[in-house]
Amino acid sequence: MSEEKVTTDIITLSRHVLDEQRKHKEASGDLTLLLNAVQLGCKFVATNVRKARLLNLVGIAGGAVNVTGDEQKKLDVISNEIFINALRSSGKVAVMVSEEDEKAIIVEDEMKGKYCVVFDPLDGSSNIDAGVNVGTIFGIYKIKDGSGGTISDVLRPGREMVVAGYCMYGSSANMIISTGNGVNGYTLDNAIGEFILTHPNIKIPKRGKIYSVNEGNAKYWDEPCTEYFNSLKFPPEGKNPYSARYIGSMVADVHRTLLYGGIFAYPADKKSKNGKLRVLYECFPMAFLTEQAGGKAITGRERVLDVTPQNIHDRCPIFLGSEDDVDDIETIYKKHS
Numbered sequence: 001m002s003e004e005k006v007t008t009d010i011i012t013l014s015r016h017v018l019d020e021q022r023k024h025k026e027a028s029g030d031l032t033l034l035l036n037a038v039q040l041g042c043k044f045v046a047t048n049v050r051k052a053r054l055l056n057l058v059g060i061a062g063g064a065v066n067v068t069g070d071e072q073k074k075l076d077v078i079s080n081e082i083f084i085n086a087l088r089s090s091g092k093v094a095v096m097v098s099e100e101d102e103k104a105i106i107v108e109d110e111m112k113g114k115y116c117v118v119f120d121p122l123d124g125s126s127n128i129d130a131g132v133n134v135g136t137i138f139g140i141y142k143i144k145d146g147s148g149g150t151i152s153d154v155l156r157p158g159r160e161m162v163v164a165g166y167c168m169y170g171s172s173a174n175m176i177i178s179t180g181n182g183v184n185g186y187t188l189d190n191a192i193g194e195f196i197l198t199h200p201n202i203k204i205p206k207r208g209k210i211y212s213v214n215e216g217n218a219k220y221w222d223e224p225c226t227e228y229f230n231s232l233k234f235p236p237e238g239k240n241p242y243s244a245r246y247i248g249s250m251v252a253d254v255h256r257t258l259l260y261g262g263i264f265a266y267p268a269d270k271k272s273k274n275g276k277l278r279v280l281y282e283c284f285p286m287a288f289l290t291e292q293a294g295g296k297a298i299t300g301r302e303r304v305l306d307v308t309p310q311n312i313h314d315r316c317p318i319f320l321g322s323e324d325d326v327d328d329i330e331t332i333y334k335k336h337s
């Protein structure tokens with residue numbers, strides 16, 4: 001019987017990031033230290049999510065509502081504080097934007113660094129009481145040359161981000177991250193507290209067979225949207241309909257789309273003229289990852305990463321996933337414009 005080979009040379013996220021840093025002689029190591037702080041935040045949130053029901057961490061946080069109108073769950077608030085503390089103490093951050101804070105956080109001078117982190121500390125939190133996968137989504141900008149770190153350093157197109165990623169908290173904690181050279185996936189080994197490389201160089205299939213959208217909003221969709229999803233459900237003779245999968249946690253729906261292909265969408269509609277998802281800390285990081293994995297992400301009329309947010313909690317419509325699937329919806333929008 002063949003001996004189970006013991007791996008004695010594990011590739012951790014920290015090691016992978018250091019390898020990246022070594023490729024840039026001028027690198028200061030600041031981004032490596034910042035990503036260590038992000039990892040700490042994700043590990044800490046992962047333990048709280050896993051113990052949520054045991055520690056009575058589920059449910060609403062005293063009826064609070066955040067600036068985008070979401071009811072704040074206890075875990076939303078705790079996860080938010082975990083990341084703010086981890087990022088501030090890294091000494092590498094100048095500006096933070098969180099879904100759970102109305103205003104941008106400008107870090108005090110003595111702790112200020114040269115990066116800006118925009119994050120959704122707990123995505124899919126409405127599902128947390130049902131035990132459905134949730135996650136943290138983050139994007140990182142480097143402050144502009146000559147900037148001391150202000151809100152103008154984050155009101156920029158998503159294409160200027162240097163890092164984007166998410167950590168999905170499910171049966172294990174999966175970190176999916178890009179520093180601009182492709183997408184890698186890591187799984188948290190709780191025994192050693194490290195994210196281990198398990199999904200190197202993720203590439204999204206050119207076309208998929210799954211669509212992921214909240215059909216409960218179909219009554220409010222615009223014509224291109226209605227035409228597109230009907231084309232998937234009622235294809236011409238000889239072609240099979242797509243399957244429908246919608247979890248309602250963006251992290252989980254995007255994770256499946258990256259691995260299996262197809263399309264995830266949160267369109268604009270008559271109820272929400274810019275859709276529901278927030279540009280900075282949901283659409284940009286997921287669009288960045290999708291493009292780095294060989295897919296596409298559009299608002300319907302333009303590339304998501306070319307949007308310039310006017311306010312830190314702006315929303316935008318999003319269609320992301322396999323290149324050919326996104327091309328199809330883009331063609332229909334062009335036909336109707």
Ligand code: AHG
Nearest residue numbers: 070122123124125126214248249250
């Ligand atoms: P969050 O929990 O961070 O507020 O995000 C929830 C978002 C996103 O996770 C998901 O794709 C979307 O809400 C689902 O919205 P609907 O329930 O309207 O479909």
Ligand code: MN
Nearest residue numbers: 070071099125
């Ligand atoms: Mn929310």
Ligand code: MN
Nearest residue numbers: 120123124282
């Ligand atoms: Mn979210």
Ligand code: MN
Nearest residue numbers: 099120122123
């Ligand atoms: Mn959230």
